[in-house]
Amino acid sequence: MAVAASAAHGHATHNPVRFNRLGLWLFFFSESILFGLLLTTRFFLEGIEREHVDQHLGLAITIILLLSSLTAFTAETAIEHNNQRVANWFLMATIVLGIIFAAGVGFEWKTAEFSRHEAFGSVFFTMTGIHAAHVVSGIGILFLVWIQLKRGKFNSKNHWPVSGSVMYWHFVDVVWVFFYPALYLVK
Amino acid sequence: MTAAMQKGLIVAVILAVLTVAEYIFATSVTQTETQFIGLAVTAIGKAALICYYFMHIYRLWRAEEAH
Secondary structure (H helix, E strand, O other), X not given: OHHHHHHHOOOOOOOHHHHHHHHHHHHHHHHHHHHHHHHHHHHHHHOOOOOOOOHHHHHHHHHHHHHHHHHXXXXXXXXXXXXXXXXXXXXXXXXXXHHHHHHHHHHHHHHOOOOOOOHHHHHHHHHHHHHHHHHHHHHHHHHHHHHHHHOOOOOOOOOHHHHHHHHHXXXXXXXXXXXXXXXXXXX | OOHHHHHHHXXXXXXXXXXXXXXXXXXXXXXXXXXXXHHHHHHHHHHHHHHHHHOOHHHHHOOOOOO
């Protein structure tokens, strides 16, 4: 609307970050459909029953992912305030926490007491697998942004890649907010 | 530490408390329907907190970027 208004006054200025942000939210919306369908599948196949899963591991990796959201937020806030050193450290902390989360999911897969041939096992491995794929891709994106950050490419005026990758990371966290109770707690 | 970072820390603590609370709730409540509704409401609340405070969804309606 602001773009249309300024175009109407003969000086077409636009904010690309605003469009980037809108595009990213549309991407999140399309991803939500995928994750929503997986969540629906879990309840359709199993109702509100579930197999035995490692509760302590589930709680631990959930807290780790929440903590990684805090470090990602701190990194974004730091670069918005032109503090590259703090942004650098907290972005790396986010990557490390993400790796720990992915390792936790891997351990859960290895020690699971159900097989992928059962209904619960099928949805459990599909849901955690697709989520873990997003976590791993998020780690990759954050790592690429971290390298650019180390090279001093971002500052308070130009930090969209940091914000965008951090928003993606938060989205992965939001998905887990729904997956964790559905897979570990509901019974 | 800036005010924004402090706000992020407070939100993260609230999220952690809600996560532990939903774990305790799920392991102590035996009635499945009550448990399901309680967990669903908590999850929606947590997701809303993340979308608003961490993902800055309100910036979609702002003409200028906040720095």
